[in-house]
Amino acid sequence: MSVQTFNPTDLSQSAANWAVAQRIVGPFAPHAQVSPDLTIALDPGYLLNGTTLTEVKAQVVGPFAPPVSGFRIDRVVVDRTTGVASVVTGSMSNLTPPAIPMGKLPVARVLLQTTTDAITNTVIVDERALFDQTPPTASQVMCRASLNGVNQTGVPMHPTVVKVMLSHASIDIGNSFDAANNCFRPNFPGYYLIYAQIAMTMTNDTWLGVLLKLNGASAGFAYGGISCSGGNRIHSTVEDIVYLNGTTDYIEMCGAQNVSSNGTFLGAPSLTYFFAQKIG
The missing domain is CATH 2.60.120.40 (Jelly Rolls)
Known part of the structure; x- marks a missing residue:
């Protein structure tokens, strides 16, 4: 689904609930910048590898380079171990997003046109899947x-x-x-x-x-x-x-x-x- 912006009411209970929600549903949430440009923002996140808990600060991803013709779907991923975000560039005018590299977790897809001069939430698709169900083998x-x-x-x-x-x-x-x-x-x-x-x-x-x-x-x-x-x-x-x-x-x-x-x-x-x- 497309990314939306949520602004909680200024009440103590709402603030407390929102803090819990940020921890549970907000890790690595992708969204446009407050003043949209050719980068996107990722909220703070965390990863658990065995007994190692890694807290990851908010990140800026990009800048993205618009295609010279047609359209392109790029993918934003984070490293399974460090949580560092990176961009996987898609193919020109291809509806299939690029493959998820080994050792990475998907966060978002970004649709770019030749006329794209700023990335808004309408072209960002949240595809966070931070729990891999692949068998240990x-x-x-x-x-x-x-x-x-x-x-x-x-x-x-x-x-x-x-x-x-x-x-x-x-x-x-x-x-x-x-x-x-x-x-x-x-x-x-x-x-x-x-x-x-x-x-x-x-x-x-x-x-x-x-x-x-x-x-x-x-x-x-x-x-x-x-x-x-x-x-x-x-x-x-x-x-x-x-x-x-x-x-x-x-x-x-x-x-x-x-x-x-x-x-x-x-x-x-x-x-x-x-x-x-x-x-x-």
């Missing part, structure tokens, strides 16, 4: 990636730290494996359990290490290593828990070795692999 993330049976050759000796070029995910619930960048990049914020294992054929008195990098940096993250007292196929493992923001954060699996100046990470999926699971 929809936000599950589980990923198992490997070299897919292909040895990674030409691995230089320590002190060089080499990225393991994970190429295939046999399990990828939540579409978190970034094949183009050989890394794990989940779409949901939360805490993740990470496990990594590298295997090599080693010789006497050599060692193999595996480490995890968060956004390209290993500082403060886990490292695991193993020494070999006799020639054999040896694997090194590491495990840690990390918070990832679901947008820009990513994890890379890396290794270091002093076996050979031209070393080889064994490619069998049972020997060299990466595993991650969202746990909270």
Whole structure:
């Protein structure tokens, strides 16, 4: 329905009732500015994520850019975690509003014409749906990636730290494996359990290490290593828990070795692999 303006009477009971109503029905209420322009206003709101209650102040959204021809329906959304509002731009002369991005909640639709020079309540449609009924399984993330049976050759000796070029995910619930960048990049914020294992054929008195990098940096993250007292196929493992923001954060699996100046990470999926699971 279109947005309307409500002005309560100046009575103490009305003021108290209105304060309650604002908390219950008013979060993120979209409406035109007092002096309409090409922005809209959102009332204060709040979001509950697990045990974290986030209070969000009133926001100004926009400015919106009118289409060069025809009409356009834009969508206003808020981030599920922070409550920060943003605009999803629609398609020219398309009656279907743009899709709601992952990790966002819908707040309003705004109809823009080429002649739009101010946004009034008549072109704002309130579509707040702040309680997602999607089953919890929809936000599950589980990923198992490997070299897919292909040895990674030409691995230089320590002190060089080499990225393991994970190429295939046999399990990828939540579409978190970034094949183009050989890394794990989940779409949901939360805490993740990470496990990594590298295997090599080693010789006497050599060692193999595996480490995890968060956004390209290993500082403060886990490292695991193993020494070999006799020639054999040896694997090194590491495990840690990390918070990832679901947008820009990513994890890379890396290794270091002093076996050979031209070393080889064994490619069998049972020997060299990466595993991650969202746990909270």
